[in-house]
Amino acid sequence: MPVQQARARSRQQKILRAAASVISRRGYQEAGIEEIAREAETSKGGVYFHFPGKESILLALLDHTSGLVRGKVEQAIAAESDPVAKADAALRVLLRTLAKHRSLARVFAVEAAGAGPQFNARVAEIQDEFVALVREQLDAAVATGAIVPMDTAIVAQAWMGALDAVLLRYVTSRPGPGRRSLDEIHETLRATLLRSIGAPVPGAAVSVAGGSPRPTNSIETNGLERR
Amino acid sequence: MPVQQARARSRQQKILRAAASVISRRGYQEAGIEEIAREAETSKGGVYFHFPGKESILLALLDHTSGLVRGKVEQAIAAESDPVAKADAALRVLLRTLAKHRSLARVFAVEAAGAGPQFNARVAEIQDEFVALVREQLDAAVATGAIVPMDTAIVAQAWMGALDAVLLRYVTSRPGPGRRSLDEIHETLRATLLRSIGAPVPGAAVSVAGGSPRPTNSIETNGLERR
Amino acid sequence: MPVQQARARSRQQKILRAAASVISRRGYQEAGIEEIAREAETSKGGVYFHFPGKESILLALLDHTSGLVRGKVEQAIAAESDPVAKADAALRVLLRTLAKHRSLARVFAVEAAGAGPQFNARVAEIQDEFVALVREQLDAAVATGAIVPMDTAIVAQAWMGALDAVLLRYVTSRPGPGRRSLDEIHETLRATLLRSIGAPVPGAAVSVAGGSPRPTNSIETNGLERR
Amino acid sequence: MPVQQARARSRQQKILRAAASVISRRGYQEAGIEEIAREAETSKGGVYFHFPGKESILLALLDHTSGLVRGKVEQAIAAESDPVAKADAALRVLLRTLAKHRSLARVFAVEAAGAGPQFNARVAEIQDEFVALVREQLDAAVATGAIVPMDTAIVAQAWMGALDAVLLRYVTSRPGPGRRSLDEIHETLRATLLRSIGAPVPGAAVSVAGGSPRPTNSIETNGLERR
DNA sequence: GATGAATGAGACTTCATTCAT
DNA sequence: CATGAATGAAGTCTCATTCAT
Structure with missing residues (x-):
């Protein structure tokens, strides 16, 4: 039944997106399956239907x-x-x-x-x-x-x-x-x-450190060691 | 009381050493206070006397x-x-x-x-x-x-x-x-x-990738010191 | 519709047989509806169509x-x-x-x-x-x-x-x-x-405890038929 | 420290008593650690401190x-x-x-x-x-x-x-x-x-089936098979 | 200072059951 | 009739932390 499979696939994607979001916000350890489920608009059991465990989601x-x-x-x-x-x-x-x-x-x-x-x-x-x-x-x-x-x-x-x-x-x-x-x-x-x-740096322009970077000479014009 | 302070310091060191050992073996999450205490030859309460919490140890x-x-x-x-x-x-x-x-x-x-x-x-x-x-x-x-x-x-x-x-x-x-x-x-x-x-690479000798690295010629563009 | 009823009956039998098999293998608690359904060659929904719940199967x-x-x-x-x-x-x-x-x-x-x-x-x-x-x-x-x-x-x-x-x-x-x-x-x-x-024990022969049981005399107090 | 050990022992007894009570009331499966803990006047963690798992309590x-x-x-x-x-x-x-x-x-x-x-x-x-x-x-x-x-x-x-x-x-x-x-x-x-x-039944008195059991003859007086 | 029994919030996971397809 | 994705309550268990002794 491609209909159910399609739904399952889409739900998996949704869970993955939610997991990425929650983990990036909370960190892996603090990311609870419950919260991931909520953000994926499903339930804890739903997550476990699609993935065997938390680690497998990641x-x-x-x-x-x-x-x-x-x-x-x-x-x-x-x-x-x-x-x-x-x-x-x-x-x-x-x-x-x-x-x-x-x-x-x-x-x-x-x-x-x-x-x-x-x-x-x-x-x-x-x-x-x-x-x-x-x-x-x-x-x-x-x-x-x-x-x-x-x-x-x-x-x-x-x-x-x-x-x-x-x-x-x-x-x-x-x-x-x-x-x-x-x-x-x-x-x-x-x-x-x-x-x-x-390797040569074509069209290179380097920036100096500090507040606002400003362009400097290209590598080529920097013949100090090149001479 | 410098004596007590010294003892406290030494105990702290012991706990830190134990924590380093346990964490490097088990990872931070898996490192339990109990095990750190055991390796530091003290008790959970002892650890909490010297440090307010697990994170502060790390x-x-x-x-x-x-x-x-x-x-x-x-x-x-x-x-x-x-x-x-x-x-x-x-x-x-x-x-x-x-x-x-x-x-x-x-x-x-x-x-x-x-x-x-x-x-x-x-x-x-x-x-x-x-x-x-x-x-x-x-x-x-x-x-x-x-x-x-x-x-x-x-x-x-x-x-x-x-x-x-x-x-x-x-x-x-x-x-x-x-x-x-x-x-x-x-x-x-x-x-x-x-x-x-x-910058010039004094005495440079590079190794090629592969099985056993072997020395090669110095970098041609860096012949300054080599000449 | 006797045809459908017969099919329903037969499906029920299949589920019962599967349940008996799974439960005797796994025990009641460990026997999952999913596994029973699989062994009965149907699905979870199929089982629940024929039985209102797990206990009712047993x-x-x-x-x-x-x-x-x-x-x-x-x-x-x-x-x-x-x-x-x-x-x-x-x-x-x-x-x-x-x-x-x-x-x-x-x-x-x-x-x-x-x-x-x-x-x-x-x-x-x-x-x-x-x-x-x-x-x-x-x-x-x-x-x-x-x-x-x-x-x-x-x-x-x-x-x-x-x-x-x-x-x-x-x-x-x-x-x-x-x-x-x-x-x-x-x-x-x-x-x-x-x-x-x-009650009298017709043709009684008792076995002694231990390695290999062997027949012994009938019970003395029950000699009615023996005499 | 015998004080703590004594307390631990007594707490174990309390948990065992509570477990017996809850299990006999609810059955093993339905008996939750939480409820046992409550009846033992302790916490879930307390129960798990004294016993490694539910089965070990039983x-x-x-x-x-x-x-x-x-x-x-x-x-x-x-x-x-x-x-x-x-x-x-x-x-x-x-x-x-x-x-x-x-x-x-x-x-x-x-x-x-x-x-x-x-x-x-x-x-x-x-x-x-x-x-x-x-x-x-x-x-x-x-x-x-x-x-x-x-x-x-x-x-x-x-x-x-x-x-x-x-x-x-x-x-x-x-x-x-x-x-x-x-x-x-x-x-x-x-x-x-x-x-x-x-074996002989000294002073035996058997009861007949039915509403109120009534005493009957002793085994000895029952000479039917004994004769 | 030190101990370890006790706490309790919260984690992951399971599974009987439901229901849209 | 059948399917299987989805639900969600409940379970067992862990562990950082507290505190009476």
């Missing part, structure tokens, strides 16, 4: 979301041909997508740890997938000679870590003076990461 | 530990004169110290999130302290012209994030093939981060 | 089964003319029938108690029916002078209790050394019960 | 009670020298004691089955202990030649079953016409059981 949420994000990232990578550009694209999409869904980002970056070892392991797996994605591009870039040889496993981890940290700060901080816009963050991060692998 | 543990680490980092910074070397030293000390105390690192990086918003805020504060420490050095380097101007707030965050990610991976992964040694990690990370600010 | 099962057994017992009684022989026959049939359907016996003797007061009351009623059946024969035997006057209400209860206990032990025990065969049990129980009302 | 109750009863029975047995008299004494004490504590009898005879297989197994064990006690006396009686050889394992089971059934009926029935007094029950049961093993 797991499903994780898979669902990471699948979506991963799809976007792979799409963005495929649209570029140059390895360095691919890596750049991957980061750009991650940054945009996660920033757009603050609550989800909070859930996975911050609140996830309370969910027990199984869940942490899963988060690590997924992060590794993204790290692997980045690393593939770095390896390709090394292979083509675009960048110098390096331990791309570590570097890819570092990239993801840098991205996470900057993003988390953006996502958790309140708007105010000193807070960078997403574009500023992207620009600075992009330049920093590309420099970190010795 | 908070105290956090302050105690971050204070120690901070001291080491500041000492290392003071021992260097060059801003870039200072930043480099800060990272080196963080890497060494946290790697040495895996369980504590796990506690703050992974298990902490289950402890509620107050605790997360505190962790963020402490990270910001370290970020600020790094940023000061970067700002100084910019001021001396050693590196190009940049948004050091973001870059410092990225550095810490990169360090955290790489370190966390090192701390949580099991030994095996493909696992890098702490020295290899340090070398790669150092080169990557220094490159990311356009 | 009640119907009880009535159905006790009706069958009662029929057999009455038939066996009718086939004898001597009151004592009638009582003897009733016990024989009960013993054989319940032993043949271990699972049902378990359901009513052991698992039933979890089903609530209404069900317990019903079990008591049914037991009373059998007790009454036995008692009638005992009263007749007293009336004909075959046995001495006695409080047959109590004695009949005692008989049923003795039968239940011995049978339950047989039904719940695993095969092994020391376990009596159904024939041995019947023989001993028959002799014991007949003696208990002062 | 188990403790069972052990406690069966220990008491067993002690009384053994004492009564020791006070007699003749094997048949010992068996008789055992039954008398069981009858009196269980009748005196109706609620406990109900708990073990009727409500117990809902408590799961582990509990049922334990009840069976305890019943077997009493059966073994009876059987020992029967074996001794056989050995002394007081009664004829027989399969005492079965007979002892039958005795316990008879006792249980009669007692359960007494305990669960409401007072009214036709209800036998405990003394009448004892007298009839005693005569019946002694006859069942071919």
Whole structure:
């Protein structure tokens, strides 16, 4: 009966959305099934009809979301041909997508740890997938000679870590003076990461720290070490 | 009564040590006051005499530990004169110290999130302290012209994030093939981060990704010291 | 519409059989409507179409089964003319029938108690029916002078209790050394019960306790038929 | 600290008493920890501090009670020298004691089955202990030649079953016409059981079935089969 | 200061039952 | 007639915290 199945599917989505909302608001531990059910306009039993337990909700949420994000990232990578550009694209999409869904980002970056070892392991797996994605591009870039040889496993981890940290700060901080816009963050991060692998930063403009960022010379014009 | 105070202090230390042990073994949520009390050779009531609640134990543990680490980092910074070397030293000390105390690192990086918003805020504060420490050095380097101007707030965050990610991976992964040694990690990370600010990498040797890392040529674009 | 009624009846039977199977396997409390429905090749809704609730299934099962057994017992009684022989026959049939359907016996003797007061009351009623059946024969035997006057209400209860206990032990025990065969049990129980009302034990042979039962002399005080 | 331990012990007793009361009133399944706690004048957590779970309360109750009863029975047995008299004494004490504590009898005879297989197994064990006690006396009686050889394992089971059934009926029935007094029950049961093993019934007086039981001839004067 | 029995709010989960399709 | 998604009351159990001793 496709009618019931359709309803079931839609209800699952509703529960997942509600779970994301409640968890991002309250944290995983404080998020009660009751509240998730209320926000999904169903009952505790209804939630347990669709999911075997609380952890599995978060797991499903994780898979669902990471699948979506991963799809976007792979799409963005495929649209570029140059390895360095691919890596750049991957980061750009991650940054945009996660920033757009603050609550989800909070859930996975911050609140996830309370969910027990199984869940942490899963988060690590997924992060590794993204790290692997980045690393593939770095390896390709090394292979083509675009960048110098390096331990791309570590570097890819570092990239993801840098991205996470900057993003988390953006996502958790309140708007105010000193807070960078997403574009500023992207620009600075992009330049920093590309420099970190010795790649040129096309059309780069860096911002100095402090109240209002102002444009500075591009990397190319910064011939100090280049001479 | 200094005698009693000393005894109280020592008892507090014992509880903190026990808490660190239990939390790193079980995670914050699973760590029961009872078990911490048992490991500290006292009773539940004893724990509550010294700390007003469970969260405050973790908070105290956090302050105690971050204070120690901070001291080491500041000492290392003071021992260097060059801003870039200072930043480099800060990272080196963080890497060494946290790697040495895996369980504590796990506690703050992974298990902490289950402890509620107050605790997360505190962790963020402490990270910001370290970020600020790094940023000061970067700002100084910019001021001396050693590196190009940049948004050091973001870059410092990225550095810490990169360090955290790489370190966390090192701390949580099991030994095996493909696992890098702490020295290899340090070398790669150092080169990557220094490159990311356009600083020269003294005595750089990079490792290629793959089974067993092997040293390669130094970065061509960084031939200044090499010539 | 006799066709539909027949189908309904057959579906009810299927559900009853499934219920008997599941309950004897899992116990009443652990037997879920879902599992019964599955085993009856229908759905939860289907079960609730035929029965108003879980308890009513067990009640119907009880009535159905006790009706069958009662029929057999009455038939066996009718086939004898001597009151004592009638009582003897009733016990024989009960013993054989319940032993043949271990699972049902378990359901009513052991698992039933979890089903609530209404069900317990019903079990008591049914037991009373059998007790009454036995008692009638005992009263007749007293009336004909075959046995001495006695409080047959109590004695009949005692008989049923003795039968239940011995049978339950047989039904719940695993095969092994020391376990009596159904024939041995019947023989001993028959002799014991007949003696208990002062009736002669035709062709009596008693078994001694211990490893392997062996026939012994008939009861001395009952030498009437033996001489 | 004996003070706290004493309090704990007394609280355990209070919980056991409350559990017996609630279970006998509501049945095992319907007996909620909350209600038991309320009746024991403590809290849910208090109950769980003293007992690891609901089933263990019933188990403790069972052990406690069966220990008491067993002690009384053994004492009564020791006070007699003749094997048949010992068996008789055992039954008398069981009858009196269980009748005196109706609620406990109900708990073990009727409500117990809902408590799961582990509990049922334990009840069976305890019943077997009493059966073994009876059987020992029967074996001794056989050995002394007081009664004829027989399969005492079965007979002892039958005795316990008879006792249980009669007692359960007494305990669960409401007072009214036709209800036998405990003394009448004892007298009839005693005569019946002694006859069942071919033992003489000293000073026996049997009651006929029907409205008001009336005394009849003693077994000895009933020379029909005796001649 | 220390102890541990006791508290009680609240968590997750189950399942007989209902009802729209 | 049948289905199975949905309900919601009730259950067992945990654990941070309190407090009399």
